[in-house]
Amino acid sequence: MKKRLSAAISSVGLILGTSLFSPAGAQEIDLYVDTVTKQVYTEPGKNRVKMGTFQQVQKGANRQDKKSSDRQAQKKTDQPAQKDSVQQARKDSSQQAQNEPGPAFVHEPLPERPKEEHWYDRMHIRGYTQFRNSTTVSGDKDAVVYWPDRSVGEDTSFLIRRARLILYGDITDNLYLYFQPDFASTPSGSTTGNFGQLRDAYADISFDDKKEFRVRLGQSKIPFSFENMQSSQNRLALDRADGINTCCRDERDIGAFFYWVPAEIRERFRELVANNLKGSGDYGVFAFGVYNGQGANRVELNNDMHMVARVTYPYQFSNGQIFEAGVEALHGRFVTSNGPVNGITPVMVAPAKGFVDERVAVHAVLYPQPFGLQAEWNWGRGPQLNGVQRLITESPLTGGYVQATYKYDSGPWGILFPFVKWQYYEGGQKFERNAPKNLVNDWELGVEWQVTKAIELTAVYHMMNRTDVLNAPYERFRADAVRFQVQWNY
Structure with missing residues (x-):
C-alpha cells in the first residue's frame, strides 16, 4: 500500500x-x-x-x-x-x-443477506458428573444395603453416581425445550451399570411475553416437595430424604403441568440458584398437573392418572433475607409388584386400578444468608406389606426431614457449606417389589466445599438406622458410613 x-x-x-x-x-x-x-x-x-x-x-x-x-x-x-x-x-x-495487481472488474457491494436462523442456534449445553466413594466404619457392615447409593455397603468401591448432559434453550419466544439424559443409570435387576437413560424431555409452552403462564409437556419433575425439585447438582445432602422421595420414582414422570409465576418472583427463583443459595429453580408459585403415576421410564399399568397441586412463595424481607414456604398434595392409584417372601407370594388387596396413593406435604426454607434452615414433612396413604408379610394393603405413611446449614465464603479458598440433617420415615416403599415397610431414622453430618464453580467436594458422616427394602425378608440394620463425593460442573 x-x-x-x-x-x-x-x-x-x-x-x-x-x-x-x-x-x-x-x-x-x-x-x-x-x-x-x-x-x-x-x-x-x-x-x-x-x-x-x-x-x-x-x-x-x-x-x-x-x-x-x-x-x-x-x-x-x-x-x-x-x-x-x-x-x-x-x-x-x-x-x-x-x-500493481488488481481485480479484473469492479461492482457495487451487494447488500448483506440476513443470517438464516435455525432452531439449534438457540440451544445451549451444560452438565455435571458425580464421583463417589464410601466406607462403612461401624455397625452391621455385612447387612448394609442402601438403596439410594450403591457405593455404600460391603464389596463396593468407586461409583459414578450421575453423568448428565443437558440441552436447553428458547426455540421461539413461546417455546422452551429441555432434554437431559443420564449416562450412569442401572436398570432394575441389572448387574451392569452406566446405561444411558432419559431423565427429562419436555417442552414449556408459554402464553404471554413474560412467560408467567406456561404448560409443560413431556417427562419432567413432578411439582411435589422442595427437595425433590432441587437439583442434585445444588443439593447439600448426597441423597434426598426417604420420607419425601418415596412419593415419586426419580422425582419424574410423563405428564402435563401448568405453572404460574409473576415475572418478579420468576426472577427471584432464578437468582436463588444463580447466587448460590441452594434454590430449587422455577416451578411456579402455583402448579397443577396430571401424570401417569408409575414413575419415570416405567410402563403405565392402569387407566388412571395421578393429580398434583403445589403452592409456594419466596418472601424477601427488607434486609434481603429470603424465606420460602409452601404446601402440596397428590392423589392417584398405584400398581405395585409382588414376589416371594420366604417362599410365599403376598396377596395384593387392591382394586384392578391399584392402591390408593395420596399425600399432603408442607415445606419451609430459610435460605443460607449465611445461616439456613430447611424442613419438610408429609402424610398420606399407600401400598405396604403387612407385618406378617402375607398381604399388601393400603396403610398410612409419614415422614420428612430437618436440615441446618451455614454458608461461609473463605475468599480465595472457596465457599464452605457445613450442614447437619435428620430424616425420618415410616411407610411403604411402593416402587420396590411387595412395597415393604421402610423405617428410617438417620443422621448426617457433612460439609460441601466449593473449591471453584467447576469443582465441588463433599464429605459426610452418615449414621444409618433403616430397613433393607431390596431383599426379603426386609431386615433392619444400623451402621455408620463415611461418604465422599467429587462433582465437576461444565
Whole structure:
C-alpha cells in the first residue's frame, strides 16, 4: 500500500508540476484515479474515474506581467519539454498499473443477506458428573444395603453416581425445550451399570411475553416437595430424604403441568440458584398437573392418572433475607409388584386400578444468608406389606426431614457449606417389589466445599438406622458410613 501511495504521489506531483510551470494557454491535462488500486492515470480506462482537468494556477498579475516576456521566449523550448514530461508521466503511470495487481472488474457491494436462523442456534449445553466413594466404619457392615447409593455397603468401591448432559434453550419466544439424559443409570435387576437413560424431555409452552403462564409437556419433575425439585447438582445432602422421595420414582414422570409465576418472583427463583443459595429453580408459585403415576421410564399399568397441586412463595424481607414456604398434595392409584417372601407370594388387596396413593406435604426454607434452615414433612396413604408379610394393603405413611446449614465464603479458598440433617420415615416403599415397610431414622453430618464453580467436594458422616427394602425378608440394620463425593460442573 505504501508503494502504491508513493507512486500515486509521484505521478500527481510530476503532472501538476508540469502544469503549474507551463505558460498560459498550456495544454490541459485530465487525471483519472483507479477505484480499486487508487493509482492515478492521465487517460481513461477500466475502473478509472475522472478526477478533473488540471492547468496552470495564476499566482498574481504583477508576477505574470514580469515574467510574460520570458515565458514567450521560452515557449518553443518548454512545449517539447512539457510533452516529454506528460509522456513520461503517462509511461510511469502505465508501468505502475502493470506492476500493481488488481481485480479484473469492479461492482457495487451487494447488500448483506440476513443470517438464516435455525432452531439449534438457540440451544445451549451444560452438565455435571458425580464421583463417589464410601466406607462403612461401624455397625452391621455385612447387612448394609442402601438403596439410594450403591457405593455404600460391603464389596463396593468407586461409583459414578450421575453423568448428565443437558440441552436447553428458547426455540421461539413461546417455546422452551429441555432434554437431559443420564449416562450412569442401572436398570432394575441389572448387574451392569452406566446405561444411558432419559431423565427429562419436555417442552414449556408459554402464553404471554413474560412467560408467567406456561404448560409443560413431556417427562419432567413432578411439582411435589422442595427437595425433590432441587437439583442434585445444588443439593447439600448426597441423597434426598426417604420420607419425601418415596412419593415419586426419580422425582419424574410423563405428564402435563401448568405453572404460574409473576415475572418478579420468576426472577427471584432464578437468582436463588444463580447466587448460590441452594434454590430449587422455577416451578411456579402455583402448579397443577396430571401424570401417569408409575414413575419415570416405567410402563403405565392402569387407566388412571395421578393429580398434583403445589403452592409456594419466596418472601424477601427488607434486609434481603429470603424465606420460602409452601404446601402440596397428590392423589392417584398405584400398581405395585409382588414376589416371594420366604417362599410365599403376598396377596395384593387392591382394586384392578391399584392402591390408593395420596399425600399432603408442607415445606419451609430459610435460605443460607449465611445461616439456613430447611424442613419438610408429609402424610398420606399407600401400598405396604403387612407385618406378617402375607398381604399388601393400603396403610398410612409419614415422614420428612430437618436440615441446618451455614454458608461461609473463605475468599480465595472457596465457599464452605457445613450442614447437619435428620430424616425420618415410616411407610411403604411402593416402587420396590411387595412395597415393604421402610423405617428410617438417620443422621448426617457433612460439609460441601466449593473449591471453584467447576469443582465441588463433599464429605459426610452418615449414621444409618433403616430397613433393607431390596431383599426379603426386609431386615433392619444400623451402621455408620463415611461418604465422599467429587462433582465437576461444565
